[in-house]
Amino acid sequence: MTTKQVSHPKTKLWMAAIKPPMYSVAIMPIWVGTAVAFAETKIFNLVVFSTFVAAAILILAWENISNDVFDSETGIDQNKHHSLVNLTGNKRLIFWLGNLSLISGLLGIIAIATWQKDPTVIWIILLCCGLGYVYQGPPFRLGYQGLGEIICFFAFGPLAVTAAYYSQTSTWSMTSLAASIIVGIPTTLILFCSHFHQVKDDIAAGKRSPVVRLGTVKAAQLLYWFTGSIYPFTLLFVLLGVFPSWTLLSWLSLPYAVKLCRHVQQNHYLPEKVSNCKFIAVKMHFWSCLLFGLGFMI
Numbered sequence: 002m003t004t005k006q007v008s009h010p011k012t013k014l015w016m017a018a019i020k021p022p023m024y025s026v027a028i029m030p031i032w033v034g035t036a037v038a039f040a041e042t043k044i045f046n047l048v049v050f051s052t053f054v055a056a057a058i059l060i061l062a063w064e065n066i067s068n069d070v071f072d073s074e075t076g077i078d079q080n081k082h083h084s085l086v087n088l089t090g091n092k093r094l095i096f097w098l099g100n101l102s103l104i105s106g107l108l109g110i111i112a113i114a115t116w117q118k119d120p121t122v123i124w125i126i127l128l129c130c131g132l133g134y135v136y137q138g139p140p141f142r143l144g145y146q147g148l149g150e151i152i153c154f155f156a157f158g159p160l161a162v163t164a165a166y167y168s169q170t171s172t173w174s175m176t177s178l179a180a181s182i183i184v185g186i187p188t189t190l191i192l193f194c195s196h197f198h199q200v201k202d203d204i205a206a207g208k209r210s211p212v213v214r215l216g217t218v219k220a221a222q223l224l225y226w227f228t229g230s231i232y233p234f235t236l237l238f239v240l241l242g243v244f245p246s247w248t249l250l251s252w253l254s255l256p257y258a259v260k261l262c263r264h265v266q267q268n269h270y271l272p273e274k275v276s277n278c279k280f281i282a283v284k285m286h287f288w289s290c291l292l293f294g295l296g297f298m299i
């Protein structure tokens with residue numbers, strides 16, 4: 002019997018609602034920030050790292066859970082069967098589940114700041130959460146204006162990587178800032194890719210995502226440039242002596258980058274076919290960031 006026959010459609014919908022692979026997006030900035038800290042100072046605090054990873058996952062869970070709550074108010078998720086609100090029919094429950102997740106995540110961050118006797122990490126993560134809110138929450142909903150990708154870059158790149166670095170070292174680093182660009186770009190590409198199959202629903206709900214603004218042809222071309230950019234950027238920073246040579250291990254993720262660009266190029270106008278491109282982007286993000294961080298650890 003194949004897996005397809007075994008899995009119940011309802012189970013599939015729940016898995017699509019929870020999106021387990023997406024949570025690597027929360028882990029990677031913490032991994033890379035911590036790896037840069039280790040390379041520069043030989044400090045690695047496992048308790049701080051594990052607490053930060055758990056907190057980041059809980060905060061991203063809040064972002065995703067509340068996304069379904071806020072989107073249920075604009076009508077944009079009418080056809081999204083895997084929206085948690087549509088699945089449960091209980092918006093209030095989902096709203097409070099999201100808040101519980103946020104509070105638990107923030108408690109982890111408060112614990113790190115208490116161990117450090119320094120509130121800096123709290124301020125940086127609160128800024129990330131603020132950006133997460135203005136992306137989707139009323140009255141801002143900046144994602145509807147096409148500003149989500151910029152927000153995403155700063156939250157998962159410079160802010161999250163810097164916070165992870167600071168949580169280990171209680172200081173700042175230009176290398177960590179440069180490394181955050183290499184994390185921020187592929188994270189942003191995941192969000193960018195998630196919009197290709199939603200053009201019709203987005204236009205109907207008045208959401209002007211970058212793909213709606215550019216059209217799918219131009220957006221697919223732009224994807225090539227941004228996906229391709231992280232590899233020469235890494236090489237440039239290696240040549241400048243900012244990153245160790247081992248960070249070029251991240252180039253091993255190139256096959257996923259090629260697969261992503263080709264898939265979108267061929268299917269950008271076919272919602273059913275292009276809809277899985279964000280998960281190819283997740284794989285590219287996962288392998289590029291994992292190997293990039295490993296390059297600092299070796």
Ligand SMILES: C/C(=C\COP(=O)(O)OP(=O)(O)O)CCC[C@H](C)CCC[C@H](C)CCCC(C)C
Pocket residue numbers: 026027028030031056057060061064065068069072078126129130132133134136144149150152153156157161192195199
């Ligand atoms: C919920 C997110 C994207 C989904 O957006 P969309 O409405 O297009 O999706 P659906 O079609 O599925 O409804 C993610 C958005 C990310 C946001 C721009 C920035 C989030 C900031 C986080 C709170 C930062 C957490 C950092 C962590 C590592 C500490």
Ligand SMILES: O=C(O)C1=CC(=O)c2ccccc2C1=O
Pocket residue numbers: 020023026061064065153188189191192193195279
């Ligand atoms: O559901 C989604 O489309 C996304 C969820 C999510 O948590 C995330 C985080 C960072 C970048 C993109 C995305 C998504 O696209």
